[in-house]
Amino acid sequence: MIKILKYTEYLYLVVAVVSIYKVATLWSINPKETYIFIFFAVVSTAMFLFRRRYRKRFEQRKKENQQ
Template identity: 45%
Template sequence: MKYLRFTEIIYPVVAVISLIEAIRSWSVDRNRAYLLLFFAAVSVGMFFLRRYYRRKFDQRRNGGR
C-alpha cells in the first residue's frame, strides 16, 4: 500500500513542474503553455481522486466505515 501513497505524491509534483514550464513558455509558444496548463489541471484532479480512493481502501481494510 505504500506505493499508492508514493504515486499520490507524484501528481502534485507533475502539476508544479507543468505550471513552471507553462509560465516559462507562455511568451514563446502559447499552444504548448495551454497544453501544460491542461496537464497541471489533470494532475491536480488525479491527486484528489487517488487520495479519495486510497482513504476509501484504507477504511475498508481497517474495517471501519
C-alpha cells in the same frame, strides 16, 4: 500496498507543479505551446485528488475488516 499508493498520488502532484512551472516560463515566449501543460496540470491535480480519496477509502475498509 498503501505506501505505493501514497507515492503514486504525490507523483501526480509533482507532474502538476512541473507543468505549472513550464506554463509560467513559456507563456511570454509562445502561449500556444502552454495549453498542453495547462491540461497536464489540471489532469494531474484531479488525479492526485482522486487517488488520495481512493487511498483513504481503501484504508478505511481495511480498518473495518480488521475489526
